[in-house]
Amino acid sequence: MRTVVVCDIYGLGGFALSPGMLTLAEKIKWLGENFVVLGPYNQTEWEAAAAVLAKRPESDLLGIIGYSLGANNAVQLAARLHRKVDYLAGIQASYWGAGVSWSGTIMVPPNVEYALGIYNPSFISTFGLGYARFATPAAYKGTLRLVTTRDLHWDVDNDTGIHGLILRELKRLGDSA
Numbered sequence: 001m002r003t004v005v006v007c008d009i010y011g012l013g014g015f016a017l018s019p020g021m022l023t024l025a026e027k028i029k030w031l032g033e034n035f036v037v038l039g040p041y042n043q044t045e046w047e048a049a050a051a052v053l054a055k056r057p058e059s060d061l062l063g064i065i066g067y068s069l070g071a072n073n074a075v076q077l078a079a080r081l082h083r084k085v086d087y088l089a090g091i092q093a094s095y096w097g098a099g100v101s102w103s104g105t106i107m108v109p110p111n112v113e114y115a116l117g118i119y120n121p122s123f124i125s126t127f128g129l130g131y132a133r134f135a136t137p138a139a140y141k142g143t144l145r146l147v148t149t150r151d152l153h154w155d156v157d158n159d160t161g162i163h164g165l166i167l168r169e170l171k172r173l174g175d176s177a
Contacts, residue, residue, distance in 0.1 A: 011068025092130030
């Protein structure tokens with residue numbers, strides 16, 4: 001069974017403003033002995049996280065999960081890697097963060113096999129903080145799944161339904177390895 005390495009990235013303010021990311025990291029560790037969690041990293045530390053992931057053995061399956069600005073930076077991290085990223089999840093990426101077009105989309109890089117974008121389609125209810133959504137270029141070969149939520153931005157990192165969705169997908173990835 002292959003190792004699944006998951007990089008977990010907080011939103012702005014780290015643990016103080018996104019404690020659910022630490023909870024999610026702990027839940028991922030319970031998926032099995034082949035799951036390794038790196039972080040949670042502060043959202044400004046995504047380049048350091050990229051350097052750590054880049055050094056992982058080629059046989060490892062790579063996953064990246066980010067919340068808020070951490071979701072924006074998770075996409076930047078995936079783009080920085082010169083290898084396949086098996087799983088990328090963004091929980092309410094911020095319209096005000098890196099990589100967002102004027103229309104509110106963030107392009108998933110072509111090296112990502114599967115991307116999950118969870119967003120709130122109401123700009124007003126999140127003031128844009130959870131509004132940005134993933135998109136893919138025309139030649140994208142992977143899978144993009146978009147999930148809408150009405151969660152307010154400051155609550156969504158603790159949403160057990162979202163945690164369950166991510167955990168089920170990671171478990172499926174680990175079981176297929």
